[in-house]
Each structure stands twice: as C-alpha cells, then as structure tokens.
Amino acid sequence: MLNREVVIAGAGPAGLAAAIEAAKAGAQVLVVDLNIKPGGQLFKQIHKFFGSSAHRSGIRGMDIGTQMLAEAEKYGVEIWINSAVIGLYSDKIVSIERGLENGEKELVNIQAKKVILATGASENVVRFKGWTLPGIMGAGAAQTMINVNRVKPGKKVVMLGSGNVGLIVSYQLMQAGCDVVALVEAAPKIGGYGVHASKIRRAGVPIYTSHTIIEARGTDRVSEVTIAELDSKWQPIPGTEKVLECDVVTLAAGLKPISDLVRLHDLDLTFNAVFGGWVPKHNRDMESTQSGIYVAGDTTGVEEANTALEEGRLSGVAAAEALGYLTAEQAKELKDDIWERLDGLRMGPFGEKRMFAKNDILADFPACVK
C-alpha cells in the first residue's frame, strides 16, 4: 500500500485549489480524476466568467484551468488522470482504479492522512415520453462533445431549460455550427442572466417560457419533439402543442451533488433544495462529520466555479494546518481572507439564497463529531 499525506478525489476547481493550498504549505498531495484531462468543468467553459473582478470574471474558464494546473505543478502536486476513486474505507484508505500510460488499469490502495472529496455534480434528467431515444442528452454532455472533443452532437438542437447552463451551451452549440431550433423553459421566466439570454435572442432563437417537452419521437434517433404551454399548475394546456423538428435534445434541468463516496463513508448528510439535494454536513474548515475527511465544491452544493475554488482552498489550508504545516495563526489569516471572498460571492439576487443555504448547513453541524 502506498502512503500520501493528502489524497483528493476530483481535479476540478475545488480539488485543484485544495491541492495547491495544501502543497504550497508543504504537504505531499495526490489528486485523482477520472477524466483524461484535469480541470473538471473548467476546460469546457470557453466563455468569460461573470462575477466581480477580484474573482477572475472576464477570464475564460479554460484559462483559469491552465493557470491552476501550472500552479499545481509548481508546488509539486501529483495528479493521476484517467483514474477513479472507487472506495473510501476506514482509517482513510482510498481505493483507486489507476489508469496507466499503456492503457491498462490497476487497483491501488493508498493510506492517506487527510482526504478531500471534490467530486462535483452530475446532470439531472427529465422524463417525457421518448426521453431515452438516442440524441437526447445532458446539456453538459453536449458541451463536452463540442468544446473538449470537438464533435457536433447533431445538426438541429432543442434545448430544455433556460438557466445559465441552458443559455451558455445553446450559444456555444451555435458557435460550433449547430442550428438551435428553440429553448423550452417550464418556468414563466428565463432562469439565467440577461447577458446570456440576449445573445440567444439576438441570434433570433425563440425561448418558449411556460412550455415543456411532452414527447420525443423518432425511429433510430429523435427526429421531432412536441412541446406545449403549461398552465399555472404546470399542467399542459390542450391545443397549445407545437412540433419542432430536431435531431438532438439537450437537457439543462439542473445538477445534483455527487455524494457516492460521502454516502459510502457514512458522513452525515443534510437535504438542501437550493443546493440540489443531499449534501454532506461540514464546518467552516470544510471538514465533514468524520475528522480528517473534507468536502469542497459542487459536492457540497451546486454553486459556481469561483465558490468551488474558494471552498477547495479552505479545505486545503485546513488539511495543511491539521498536518502541522501551518500554525493556527497562519491558517486563520488565510481562512479569514477566503471566507471574506466567499461571502462576497454569495451576495446579490442570485447569490443571497446560497448564502442562507450555506449558513443552514454550517448551523446544522453536530457539536461533537465522530
């Protein structure tokens, strides 16, 4: 069995930021990610980020990813790609299916002193008649196809959902040369930011609010969908059906935190609708209800890259402190700065409800932990 001081599951903004902080303080860090490239969602995000300038808004997600990778390398962070954390056992033994350079895989158990879970979130699906037809996929999956693998998912796309993911991916699908036929949104209002919505509108693509997909049809793959208007009780209004021809339907219906490792290890969870469902309880150090196991980023509640990054930093600093690489005063100074930035990110009409949700989770932390 190998030994590492800090083992991190997930190399998205949360996992990489955690790795950088812990390694900068002097800890020996390994990050494991199942993708063929580290960076999590960042390398799919070819658009400029929103938010304040202190938080790298105006910078493209992929450029933040490149900066973080360079920093991780500078501090000697070890990264295993194409490798999945498949288990987490008592006394912090992390089981990994490691991808080798020759394409083979091997099972490795690592004895860690501290574990940080930063596994992100997964896309929600939506049920309608025919939802399992080929050509129907998550919006994030379509984004991975065009921006990472440079493969068009099809020619004519109907997007379900008008939150930021739905809006941004629609625009990027158009940039990639797809014809976006329409956006369909069940709520009476567009969910995402005005800047993103106006790009869609300017391109002449209709956004049908108070509408949903009733049925998808096709033989080998989807060839058309029926949409209909919804009444105030979210029921389809008969006679309002429209048929849209398409060969791709992308679902942007929100994300849910990936909590498999958390649940495997019996960390206490709490249900939080704002954050997308069940999330692990944690304290202000991002430590879970089991000492030495930390959680950060979308795993703790679906938010954004910047909050994921700051939460990752917190967990990295806290782990380094617990390992004795930072004094309590040094760690406090770093953590206070991070919390100030996090509070800043959780403000305004979009951020405030996440601030309240986070406070609920922090208040729910048991006084004595396992």
Add this chain to the structure above:
Amino acid sequence: MEKKFDDDMLVCRCEEITVGEIRQAIAEGALDVVGVKRRTRAGMGLCQGKTCEKMVQQILAQELCIGPEQTGSSSIRPPVRPITFGTLAGGIK
C-alpha cells in the same frame, strides 16, 4: 400522477424498469428508493442509479405525497465506479 407519465415509460435504463413497475412496487409497500430498488432492481445496473435515482424519488414523492427528502437514497457499496474483473483479478497494490 399526471397522465403524461405512461406506465410503459422507462425510468431505469440499465435494468429496463418502467414507471408502471415502480408504481406497482410502491403499491406493494415500497416507501423509499431502497424499497423500490429491492423490489424492481431500479438503480442496480451499471450506472448504480446515477441517472434514475432522482426520477425514482420523484415518483415516490408523487405517489406517496411526501417531500423529496423523505424518499431516501440508495445505499452505496464499493466500487462506486464500474471496474472490470480483469482489473480486480490483477490484485491490489
């Protein structure tokens, strides 16, 4: 539940379990995700419920008139990601 969810609609693709089978499991006494899973195998396939768990929770909430937090979630066992027998047979380093 709304009529748009026909009984023959697939919910768990891995194990090919339909809305109707899940409704029947609930009628037979399943109260949460684990109850449905034990009776139908929904969520026991390759993806281990990553796609369907949320839909099973929605059906439970609708059929039993309970909140989403009361529908529970699946118990998790390693490996949390699918691995091959070949890898397992290689032993653990």
